[in-house]
Amino acid sequence: MGREHGGERRSGMKPNYFLPKPVKVGDELDLTIEATASKGDGIAKRDGYVIFVKNAKQGDTVKVKITEVRARYSVGEIIQ
Numbered sequence: 001m002g003r004e005h006g007g008e009r010r011s012g013m014k015p016n017y018f019l020p021k022p023v024k025v026g027d028e029l030d031l032t033i034e035a036t037a038s039k040g041d042g043i044a045k046r047d048g049y050v051i052f053v054k055n056a057k058q059g060d061t062v063k064v065k066i067t068e069v070r071a072r073y074s075v076g077e078i079i080q
Contacts (some may be wrong), residue, residue, distance in 0.1 A: 035059060
């Protein structure tokens with residue numbers, strides 16, 4: 001028979017937060033800050049994965065050390 005509500009089922013597909021992360025704690029990356037978050041941290045991305053960078057401003061290019069990795073984002077600190 002047909003599918004309920006006309007939508008497709010996502011059988012076997014895992015949400016993005018279960019996929020391997022493109023960074024790990026201790027990684028050092030050169031990043032460009034794309035935006036500023038509401039709390040003032042810079043926002044960069046690596047393969048679509050969000051990295052919040054403390055004390056960074058939009059447009060900065062910084063070397064960052066990853067200090068925390070979460071399901072949907074990570075946190076880094078400027079080291080250079």
